[in-house]
Amino acid sequence: MAAPLHSITEPQPTQTGPKTLTGSQVIWEALANEGVKTVFGYPGGAIMPAYDALTDYPNVRHILVRHEQGASHMADGFARASGKVGVCIATSGPGATNLVTGIANAMMDSIPMVAITGQVGSHLIGSDAFQEVDITGITLPITKHNFLVTKAADIGPTIRKAFYIAASGRPGPVLVDITKDAQQASTEYRYDASPVRMPGYRPERQPMPAEIERAVEMIKSAKRPIIFSGHGIIKANATAALLEFVHKTGIPVAQTLLGLGGFPATHERSLGMMGMHGEAWVNKAIQEADLIIALGMRFDDRVTGNLKTYAPNAKKIHVELDPAEINKNVKVDLPLLGDVREILRLLTPHVDGVNVTEWTQQIEHSKGDSAVREITNLPDNGRLFAAHVIHDLWRYTDGKALVVTDVGQHQMWEAQYYKHDHPRKLLTSGGAGTMGFALPAAMGARFACPDDQIWVIAGDGGFQMTACELATCAQEGIKVNIAIINNGYLGMVRQWQQFFYGGRYVATPIKSPDFVKLAEAHGLKGLRVTQRDQVKAAVEAAQASPDTCIVDFRVEQEDSVYPMVPAGADLDNMIRRPKPVAEAHNPIFEIGKDK
Amino acid sequence: MSPSFFPSPPTHTFIAYVEDQPGVLNRVTSLFRRRGYNIVSLNVGRTNQDGVSRMTMVVEADDDKAVRIQANLYKMVNVLSVEDITNKANVSRDLVLIKVKSGPEKRSEILQLCEVFRARFIDVHPETLIVEVTGTQDKIDGLVAMLAPFGILEMVQTGTVAMTRGARGDAAEAVQPAPNLKSVAVAS
Numbered sequence: 062m063a064a065p066l067h068s069i070t071e072p073q074p075t076q077t078g079p080k081t082l083t084g085s086q087v088i089w090e091a092l093a094n095e096g097v098k099t100v101f102g103y104p105g106g107a108i109m110p111a112y113d114a115l116t117d118y119p120n121v122r123h124i125l126v127r128h129e130q131g132a133s134h135m136a137d138g139f140a141r142a143s144g145k146v147g148v149c150i151a152t153s154g155p156g157a158t159n160l161v162t163g164i165a166n167a168m169m170d171s172i173p174m175v176a177i178t179g180q181v182g183s184h185l186i187g188s189d190a191f192q193e194v195d196i197t198g199i200t201l202p203i204t205k206h207n208f209l210v211t212k213a214a215d216i217g218p219t220i221r222k223a224f225y226i227a228a229s230g231r232p233g234p235v236l237v238d239i240t241k242d243a244q245q246a247s248t249e250y251r252y253d254a255s256p257v258r259m260p261g262y263r264p265e266r267q268p269m270p271a272e273i274e275r276a277v278e279m280i281k282s283a284k285r286p287i288i289f290s291g292h293g294i295i296k297a298n299a300t301a302a303l304l305e306f307v308h309k310t311g312i313p314v315a316q317t318l319l320g321l322g323g324f325p326a327t328h329e330r331s332l333g334m335m336g337m338h339g340e341a342w343v344n345k346a347i348q349e350a351d352l353i354i355a356l357g358m359r360f361d362d363r364v365t366g367n368l369k370t371y372a373p374n375a376k377k378i379h380v381e382l383d384p385a386e387i388n389k390n391v392k393v394d395l396p397l398l399g400d401v402r403e404i405l406r407l408l409t410p411h412v413d414g415v416n417v418t419e420w421t422q423q424i425e426h427s428k429g430d431s432a433v434r435e436i437t438n439l440p441d442n443g444r445l446f447a448a449h450v451i452h453d454l455w456r457y458t459d460g461k462a463l464v465v466t467d468v469g470q471h472q473m474w475e476a477q478y479y480k481h482d483h484p485r486k487l488l489t490s491g492g493a494g495t496m497g498f499a500l501p502a503a504m505g506a507r508f509a510c511p512d513d514q515i516w517v518i519a520g521d522g523g524f525q526m527t528a529c530e531l532a533t534c535a536q537e538g539i540k541v542n543i544a545i546i547n548n549g550y551l552g553m554v555r556q557w558q559q560f561f562y563g564g565r566y567v568a569t570p571i572k573s574p575d576f577v578k579l580a581e582a583h584g585l586k587g588l589r590v591t592q593r594d595q596v597k598a599a600v601e602a603a604q605a606s607p608d609t610c611i612v613d614f615r616v617e618q619e620d621s622v623y624p625m626v627p628a629g630a631d632l633d634n635m636i637r638r639p640k641p642v643a644e645a646h647n648p649i650f651e652i653g654k655d656k
Numbered sequence: 657m658s659p660s661f662f663p664s665p666p667t668h669t670f671i672a673y674v675e676d677q678p679g680v681l682n683r684v685t686s687l688f689r690r691r692g693y694n695i696v697s698l699n700v701g702r703t704n705q706d707g708v709s710r711m712t713m714v715v716e717a718d719d720d721k722a723v724r725i726q727a728n729l730y731k732m733v734n735v736l737s738v739e740d741i742t743n744k745a746n747v748s749r750d751l752v753l754i755k756v757k758s759g760p761e762k763r764s765e766i767l768q769l770c771e772v773f774r775a776r777f778i779d780v781h782p783e784t785l786i787v788e789v790t791g792t793q794d795k796i797d798g799l800v801a802m803l804a805p806f807g808i809l810e811m812v813q814t815g816t817v818a819m820t821r822g823a824r825g826d827a828a829e830a831v832q833p834a835p836n837l838k839s840v841a842v843a844s
Contacts, residue, residue, distance in 0.1 A: 261736045384727035
């Protein structure tokens with residue numbers, strides 16, 4: 062039976078008078094003062110003083126991971142699901158470097174995270190001491206900021222700054238490296254709740270009234286406008302503001318991968334995901350649009366395809382918090398710098414009289430029956446297709462699960478077939494594309510959403526990268542459901558080999574352990590599904606199990622994700638699903654303009 | 657700086673005030689490396705204000721890139737302010753030391769040349785001279801061209817230091833909130 066998980070409550074009452082504490086105690090006091098209830102970590106020599114002090118802070122729950130990468134992904138998953146700062150902790154040297162992938166992943170997707178690492182004693186720094194690495198140097202380009210703390214007195218103020226930097230403006234990971242002697246020394250600590258002042262850090266921005274006016278004019282005069290809803294909508298909690306804007310204007314909404322859930326997928330104005338594996342009608346609409354209103358997204362290359370031919374007819378309004386994103390990939394006509402929710406609230410009252418009836422009819426026409434064709438074209442003769450599994454998962458969870466995906470084919474199928482109507486219910490590694498993300502991120506999300514039904518969807522390859530965290534699930538009583546989309550290949554790479562490398566499957570066939578037995582070896586539950594008519598029972602059994610449950614879905618081995626815009630190709634130049642699929646033994650790919 | 661010295665690619669000159677702390681220079685240069693911006697010259701030094709250093713950076717960039725460089729620098733926690741002074745009235749100077757081969761018979765000839773360039777001797781040796789000159793890059797190039805026939809043994813040049821002309825602009829302003837960058841982005 063799963064141990065009770067902590068509930069998110071108000072931060073601890075803060076200390077008033079100064080107290081004399083060790084640096085180690087200050088770490089936990091400072092974390093508690095920032096409202097931290099759970100940290101994910103792994104002990105070791107240089108962080109042992111901090112771990113020793115943890116016994117004085119029973120209100121902070123420590124989750125012992127099996128590999129520090131898991132700790133950083135758990136902190137990331139917690140942050141994505143809660144909107145709060147996730148915390149991971151590791152020792153110096155290899156402990157710190159094992160966090161690196163998770164930190165880079167958080168940086169790419171702008172996730173608020175604080176990573177605390179132990180460092181060798183300050184007198185040993187630079188001497189190549191045992192387990193010494195220059196972790197602030199290593200993480201310089203993959204953190205929003207980082208600190209090396211060598212004095213106990215600096216620990217408290219630095220942790221406060223770290224939380225402020227991580228969560229404010231465009232969020233991101235912050236690493237605090239604390240030397241062992243700083244942890245051991247004594248200092249006076251007093252929590253200072255006043256706003257953090259850093260003269261060089263000013264994340265807030267506001268657009269000028271004239272720019273808002275210009276945006277309103279552009280929106281009113283557009284005939285074929287389209288909204289891009291990105292990750293920023295979710296981070297800024299702007300879903301309601303976006304819905305209001307769309308209800309008023311009727312402008313259709315395309316989403317980025319990380320933006321899924323920021324606007325309800327089942328809303329009549331929702332087009333679905335754009336980009337490399339976006340549906341054809343979405344990318345076609347983008348190429349035909351005369352105005353793009355990009356909200357909290359950054360025109361990633363997986364979204365745009367060939368920049369030279371991208372959205373050639375569209376004027377572009379870019380609502381963005383980070384000025385460094387303006388004109389980085391796509392040249393825009395009007396940047397609006399600031400919080401996307403505030404900007405939507407400024408725009409909505411003024412955007413009267415937008416008529417998009419003809420335009421939405423045009424999109425509907427090009428959409429035709431293709432939304433349902435993709436899934437109905439898969440032969441439902443008892444064989445198991447990943448698309449079916451995910452479609453059924455959506456049905457049998459009433460579309461309400463918190464889904465955490467890994468990276469690869471299953472991730473794209475999830476994005477296509479699991480319709481997310483609520484923000485923060487799809488967690489996925491977008492920018493970095495980190496395989497192994499799903500299981501630990503879902504475990505972290507469990508502490509943000511104790512009552513949610515959580516489903517990990519992972520491939521057989523990615524799952525094995527962090528499968529060691531199953532032991533953490535068992536030890537800490539963390540309940541998640543795990544759907545392994547098991548096709549015996551590193552599927553997305555196999556698909557690229559099939560399309561672009563002459564079908565030479567180099568290093569993509571992958572042999573996996575018996576996942577059912579693997580679950581059982583951990584004292585967890587395992588199920589296997591080989592036919593579609595078994596999916597429902599398996600989903601229900603997994604949900605009913607008090608323990609983490611793996612469902613090993615043995616799916617069609619050489620299925621591919623369609624449609625696909627080859628990397629760098631024009632956005633409307635798509636590889637479509639061969640028709641009919643029943644004759645797919647001799648696949649013919651329609652490559653060409655989708656017009 | 658004379659635009660003619662860098663016919664291609666174009667360069668932009670930035671002035672940044674940064675916190676005088678270990679690692680800040682590394683953070684700034686790491687940004688340039690990470691984003692693939694080529695630094696033509698970089699000069700760092702303390703200012704009259706305690707705890708504040710000033711950088712002058714000359715970077716290969718067109719106008720679009722320059723806006724993004726400025727925005728990326730501005731984002732850094734230790735960067736107090738950043739300004740692109742390329743298109744503002746400014747003075748910019750480099751300092752160069754040149755060791756020239758010169759016996760006593762050539763000294764007066766070199767001295768005359770140096771006077772034209774307002775350069776001066778700062779060390780005299782029976783076989784060599786060290787010449788110091790301050791100025792813009794084209795002036796320095798001119799002197800180098802004139803001294804080359806005598807035989808330049810060694811030469812060292814600082815990075816460019818630059819300052820806008822006129823009344824405003826001081827380290828004291830650096831710790832004040834900088835003007836909103838957005839206007840820069842819109843102007844592009």
